[in-house]
Amino acid sequence: MSRSAHPAGPRHADVLPESRQSTGPDADLGRLDPAIWPATAQRVGGVLALGGRSVLDLVADHQTPALFLDEADMRQRAAGFVEAFAGADVFYAGKAFLCSAVARWLEQDGLGLDVCTGGELAVALRAGFPPARIAMHGNNKSVSELTRAVDAGVGRIVVDSFAEIDRLSAIAAAAGVRQPVLVRVTVGVEAHTHEFIATAHEDQKFGFSLAGGAAMDAATAIAALPSLELVGLHSHIGSQIFDMSGFGVAAERVVGLLGRIRDELGLELAEIDLGGGLGIAYVAGDAPQAPKDIAGALRAIVERECAALGLRAPRLSVEPGRAIVGPSAITVYEVGTIKAVELGGGAQRAFVSVDGGMSDNIRTALYDASYTCVLANRDSTAPPMLSRVVGKHCESGDIVVRDVWLPSDLTPGDLLAVAATGAYCHSMASNYNHVPRPPVVGVRDGISTVLVRRETEDDLLRLDMGLTEMSVRT
Numbered sequence: 001m002s003r004s005a006h007p008a009g010p011r012h013a014d015v016l017p018e019s020r021q022s023t024g025p026d027a028d029l030g031r032l033d034p035a036i037w038p039a040t041a042q043r044v045g046g047v048l049a050l051g052g053r054s055v056l057d058l059v060a061d062h063q064t065p066a067l068f069l070d071e072a073d074m075r076q077r078a079a080g081f082v083e084a085f086a087g088a089d090v091f092y093a094g095k096a097f098l099c100s101a102v103a104r105w106l107e108q109d110g111l112g113l114d115v116c117t118g119g120e121l122a123v124a125l126r127a128g129f130p131p132a133r134i135a136m137h138g139n140n141k142s143v144s145e146l147t148r149a150v151d152a153g154v155g156r157i158v159v160d161s162f163a164e165i166d167r168l169s170a171i172a173a174a175a176g177v178r179q180p181v182l183v184r185v186t187v188g189v190e191a192h193t194h195e196f197i198a199t200a201h202e203d204q205k206f207g208f209s210l211a212g213g214a215a216m217d218a219a220t221a222i223a224a225l226p227s228l229e230l231v232g233l234h235s236h237i238g239s240q241i242f243d244m245s246g247f248g249v250a251a252e253r254v255v256g257l258l259g260r261i262r263d264e265l266g267l268e269l270a271e272i273d274l275g276g277g278l279g280i281a282y283v284a285g286d287a288p289q290a291p292k293d294i295a296g297a298l299r300a301i302v303e304r305e306c307a308a309l310g311l312r313a314p315r316l317s318v319e320p321g322r323a324i325v326g327p328s329a330i331t332v333y334e335v336g337t338i339k340a341v342e343l344g345g346g347a348q349r350a351f352v353s354v355d356g357g358m359s360d361n362i363r364t365a366l367y368d369a370s371y372t373c374v375l376a377n378r379d380s381t382a383p384p385m386l387s388r389v390v391g392k393h394c395e396s397g398d399i400v401v402r403d404v405w406l407p408s409d410l411t412p413g414d415l416l417a418v419a420a421t422g423a424y425c426h427s428m429a430s431n432y433n434h435v436p437r438p439p440v441v442g443v444r445d446g447i448s449t450v451l452v453r454r455e456t457e458d459d460l461l462r463l464d465m466g467l468t469e470m471s472v473r474t
């Protein structure tokens with residue numbers, strides 16, 4: 001099985017569970033498991049509905065493929081984190097999915113916002129998101145990105161390298177401001193889903209090594225710079241994590257560094273940010289923790305470790321992205337072709353081709369991610385067929401749902417809805433094969449609103465400068 005890059009750093013072949021083999025079919029293939037589907041998803045007369053609108057109406061208005069975002073579901077999750085983390089700060093990780101409307105909802109619901117590029121910052125600022133509640137990350141922020149962040153009054157910049165400390169201190173000095181910063185600490189913990197490893201594993205691009213001493217050196221350097229204000233430490237250990245013990249080890253190590261900074265620099269830092277990475281249910285059996293349990297566990301660890309060192313407990317923050325938006329959206333595709341393949345022993349697999357694919361959901365190809373889907377435009381009592389939902393791209397790895405049972409009367413023109421596509425699908429979408437990116441449509445109380453419109457062929461052609469004099473010269 002291929003093992004490829006992970007958004008939080010490299011990942012280890014020996015850490016991930018093998019991709020889950022499909023279990024036997026559910027008695028009702030069209031069942032919407034409430035652990036996986038958005039809160040308002042239901043069947044009305046056999047037809048999937050979201051936010052009070054039938055997918056037949058949604059598709060009539062917005063075509064396929066399209067992502068439909070259940071606004072009420074997302075805002076409930078966002079508010080749930082704010083409530084569970086009362087007394088701490090919740091920063092939504094914009095990279096999971098960001099547009100103006102989402103930024104506005106989060107602002108209204110009391111969250112902060114993480115951005116990691118100038119582009120994400122531009123969306124936040126255009127939405128009128130209060131800059132003081134924005135944190136900026138990234139291992140290679142450019143001078144212009146840093147300048148823009150400082151000029152806009154971004155509340156926290158998470159510094160990631162010594163070069164950046166130099167750049168940022170010069171930019172802040174020139175602007176005449178004292179920029180609050182956190183130090184990104186690589187704590188030697190890496191977590192994925194069911195397991196974590198806590199060794200001196202630091203072979204990745206992000207942050208300052210704790211074990212190697214770079215994190216302490218960075219804190220020391222920042223403390224000596226009048227244009228930077230060292231307010232705290234930051235750690236982010238991975239993504240799609242179910243096992244909380246990795247956060248515990250990270251928190252212990254970060255608090256240990258707080259103690260060292262107090263002892264050696266005489267500074268009691270006021271904040272620690274433990275990052276994001278909280279898992280969601282993509283398929284049956286995935287069992288994420290409730291935000292209030294996560295909040296309780298993190299608080300207890302931080303308080304215990306601080307008490308042991310005689311430190312005042314710092315203000316905590318977390319940065320969930322996937323756990324807020326992931327479960328809230330579905331992608332609806334139209335089936336184009338169905339091909340049966342003999343697997344031997346009388347078994348068959350149906351390759352169900354849909355009108356999107358790896359350009360709107362790269363996660364299956366990139367991370368071997370698991371998804372589930374249902375027939376959306378009608379119900380069916382036909383016997384199950386083992387299926388693989390694939391896209392229209394020129395890649396055999398163009399797989400959306402690796403293994404799923406679908407009714408065997410599935411036919412071209414049927415609609416399939418894939419669950420839990422809110423995070424890292426549209427935000428990682430590409431134009432591979434010059435396929436325009438699908439829209440993201442918000443749905444609430446029977447009303448659908450285009451949040452990000454569908455790309456058009458004109459959008460694609462506009463970037464192509466045509467036959468200039470240079471290109472036709474022979």
Ligand SMILES: *Cc1c(COP(=O)(O)O)cnc(C)c1O
Nearest residue numbers: 093236239276277319320321322
């Ligand atoms: C990716 C990332 C997050 C969000 O991760 P999720 O898995 O979406 O919760 C938070 N903080 C940092 C620094 C990240 O890189």
